[in-house]
Amino acid sequence: MSELRFNVADVAGVRLAVSPVNETVMSMWALASPIHYAVHLPWIDRARVTLRRPEVASRVRPLVELARPRCWLPDFLTPAARPNVEMAEQLEQIAATPPAVVVQDLLATTPRRPLGTFGQALLADPGGLLPQLVDAVRVWYDEAIAPDWPRMQALLDADVTYRAAQLAENGAGRFFEQLHPSLRWLGDRVVSDDPFERDFDLRGRGLALNPTVFSGRRVLWNLLEDSLPAGAYPVRAVGTLWEVTAPPPGDPLGRVIGPGRAVLLHRLDTAATTTDLARLTGMSAGNVSQHLAALHAAGLVNRSRQGRHVLYRNTEAAAVLLRASRGG
Incomplete structure (x- = not known):
């Protein structure tokens, strides 16, 4: 002790x-x-x-x-x-x-x-x-x-x-x-x-x-x-560190908001940067930034600054959409 x-x-x-x-x-x-x-x-x-x-x-x-x-x-x-x-x-x-x-x-x-x-x-x-x-x-x-x-x-x-x-x-x-x-x-x-x-x-x-x-x-x-x-x-939530959460085949959310934005929402249960999201999804950083701007304007993601980095994470509204699309 x-x-x-x-x-x-x-x-x-x-x-x-x-x-x-x-x-x-x-x-x-x-x-x-x-x-x-x-x-x-x-x-x-x-x-x-x-x-x-x-x-x-x-x-x-x-x-x-x-x-x-x-x-x-x-x-x-x-x-x-x-x-x-x-x-x-x-x-x-x-x-x-x-x-x-x-x-x-x-x-x-x-x-x-x-x-x-x-x-x-x-x-x-x-x-x-x-x-x-x-x-x-x-x-x-x-x-x-x-x-x-x-x-x-x-x-x-x-x-x-x-x-x-x-x-x-x-x-x-x-x-x-x-x-x-x-x-x-x-x-x-x-x-x-x-x-x-x-x-x-x-x-x-x-x-x-x-x-x-x-x-x-x-x-x-x-x-x-x-x-x-x-x-x-x-650290909290270390079990999520190596997860790759992807939309299920035929994801209904993707048909509503677009597949690129749906992919990002499925990965933003844990906070991430634009660079991290680009690496995880294979999208360009510019494409990720455009999608995040639209999701933020719609009230589906929050953003917060930590030093030189901006972290994005789903809002409760996004969580509701994801639960619905996953059948939950």
Whole structure:
């Protein structure tokens, strides 16, 4: 069991953001233990093919060694994310980690299992070998995460929007208890039902919270004194991530509003961007934008801005139409 102690500044400093580097690093757990990540099997099958390519395997090996299943990650490898952070910025942050912090974070991961060959070498020469690790994360993102990032980001952004509204409407206590079943709020602290046994005072630094698609069992904490406090919690509706919802053959809704617009409505039960919808449907981004504009004008989709992205999602009126067309 872990406890995070808050003061007034910490409560005010709770912030939500999407971390592309978290998804890149934590995705290694799904590759290593697919039975525990069955929801991601469509991605795992593709990623394993990618990792078997020799030119990828050799460069990604440092990340594979450090992202070990059932072991802590070094905190510097999953830095606290700020809103709208880009992957390149997070890679620069990792590359700038002081050698002493690299060593401290590596040693903190060893209680259950000793470091492997690269981990031991990084421990001995953090300044010299850290660039290899940064390159490994960059390559894995480019090869395995970036092709699916619009889909992942749409789900993560939608969760941030939902949680931010909860925090604003209900306050910190109820927010944390709704964030995950393992969390309880005791007035000035969060108690986390986990095996980590941490007692940590945030000391006015606040807490960054990042939803993640690759952790489904508990909230994972970055709680070392030299790191910004952060937590990665399981995203809502992860089971929809790899779904491809298509209209049934002879869809009656398509005959009423047109097949292209019907296809989009069938996919907008979960929020998505124009780019994501174009990739999912095979339409051009311009065609998707035209359809979305018409659906929005008709009151069938809502749109909301998250940083540089605009998310679209069905309204209740669209849900009624879809239920009718599906025979429900």
